[in-house]
Amino acid sequence: MDRGSLIGLGLAAAAVLGGQAMEGGHVGLFMQPAAFVIVVGGTLAAVLLHHPFPVFMKGVRMMKWAFRPPESEGAALIRRVVQWSHTARQEGMLALEKHVNMTRDPFQKTGLQLLIDGADATKLRDVLDVQIVGFETAERQAARVWEAAGGYAPTLGILGAVIGLIHVMENLSDPSKLGAGIAVAFVATIYGVGLANLVFLPIANRIKFSIARRVSEHEIICDGLMGIAQGDNPRIIEARLKGYL
Numbered sequence: 567m568d569r570g571s572l573i574g575l576g577l578a579a580a581a582v583l584g585g586q587a588m589e590g591g592h593v594g595l596f597m598q599p600a601a602f603v604i605v606v607g608g609t610l611a612a613v614l615l616h617h618p619f620p621v622f623m624k625g626v627r628m629m630k631w632a633f634r635p636p637e638s639e640g641a642a643l644i645r646r647v648v649q650w651s652h653t654a655r656q657e658g659m660l661a662l663e664k665h666v667n668m669t670r671d672p673f674q675k676t677g678l679q680l681l682i683d684g685a686d687a688t689k690l691r692d693v694l695d696v697q698i699v700g701f702e703t704a705e706r707q708a709a710r711v712w713e714a715a716g717g718y719a720p721t722l723g724i725l726g727a728v729i730g731l732i733h734v735m736e737n738l739s740d741p742s743k744l745g746a747g748i749a750v751a752f753v754a755t756i757y758g759v760g761l762a763n764l765v766f767l768p769i770a771n772r773i774k775f776s777i778a779r780r781v782s783e784h785e786i787i788c789d790g791l792m793g794i795a796q797g798d799n800p801r802i803i804e805a806r807l808k809g810y811l
Contacts, residue, residue, distance in 0.1 A: 625711025723758015
């Protein structure tokens with residue numbers, strides 16, 4: 567569990583609720599179900615319209631990366647590439663076949679198979695670059711689910727405010743109903759702006775950080791395999807790849 571995310575979320579809640587208390591208000595003022603339904607339900611509907619359903623579901627599953635990001639495998643990947651380099655140098659490219667059968671990662675399998683088939687460094691880079699770009703594009707599409715939520719939520723907050731004010735205008739003759747309408751109006755705006763800037767957009771950026779690290783790990787594999795194709799010394803390959811860390 568990433569402590570920074572939990573601390574940040576806790577600080578965000580404490581800042582808003584603490585500021586409310588310092589102004590002499592109470593937390594109960596934020597408990598407005600109508601405003602919550604308008605903002606959260608409307609944002610959910612807008613995001614579902616914005617993205618294909620599989621992309622939306624992938625983005626939802628990625629939410630856990632904000633609190634439990636994938637572990638970094640950079641160092642382990644470098645050791646693996648160096649091992650491949652030693653095998654190719656001592657036993658020849660065909661000996662890499664055993665490593666193909668040992669790995670379950672499609673990207674690594676593709677790269678190793680290209681080496682075995684005799685692809686040079688340029689052809690290897692061309693093929694793997696296409697896969698890296700495709701991987702990054704697919705992952706970022708899912709991360710944009712949260713960016714879209716961060717864009718729509720403030721607008722839905724304004725919509726909730728307008729609805730609340732309409733309710734107020736309809737009940738000007740009944741002062742007992744004015745307070746509830748005004749509360750919905752302003753709390754809806756707080757929900758929209760608060761969720762966008764304290765939850766949705768931070769989650770999107772944390773997911774993009776994890777995606778960038780995973781893309782870097784793919785670059786480690788690609789760069790290492792190019793070094794093997796060029797016949798570079800394993801020590802040179804290792805020294806170069808450590809720069810990615």
